[in-house]
Amino acid sequence: MCLLVEDPSVKPLPATDTVVGVDVGLDHLLTLSTGERVCRRRCRCTYVRGRGATYDRDLNAARNILAAGPAVSVCEAGVRPQRDCS
Numbered sequence: 756m757c758l759l760v761e762d763p764s765v766k767p768l769p770a771t772d773t774v775v776g777v778d779v780g781l782d783h784l785l786t787l788s789t790g791e792r793v794c795r796r797r798c799r800c801t802y803v804r805g806r807g808a809t810y811d812r813d814l815n816a817a818r819n820i821l822a823a824g825p826a827v828s829v830c831e832a833g834v835r836p837q838r839d840c841s
Contacts, residue, residue: 776821778813786813788821 776788785793792813 774821774824776817776819776824778817778820780813780816783813786817788817790814
């Protein structure tokens, strides 16, 4: 999902070379490709570590978004192949 919000009272920050992927999820409101999470105010953010390998789908999605973002901005196109709907 891409979200653009304009608020005239918000002043722009200086440009940097830093980029981050952001995933909007169910367990956490936001998961950043840096591993940082923004909790939902409702669901308490607790992490339960199970046995064996654990995979964080939200973190993986944020990292994929980070990787795909520059490709979309350079190509000005979607990252998925176009489907033939005929």
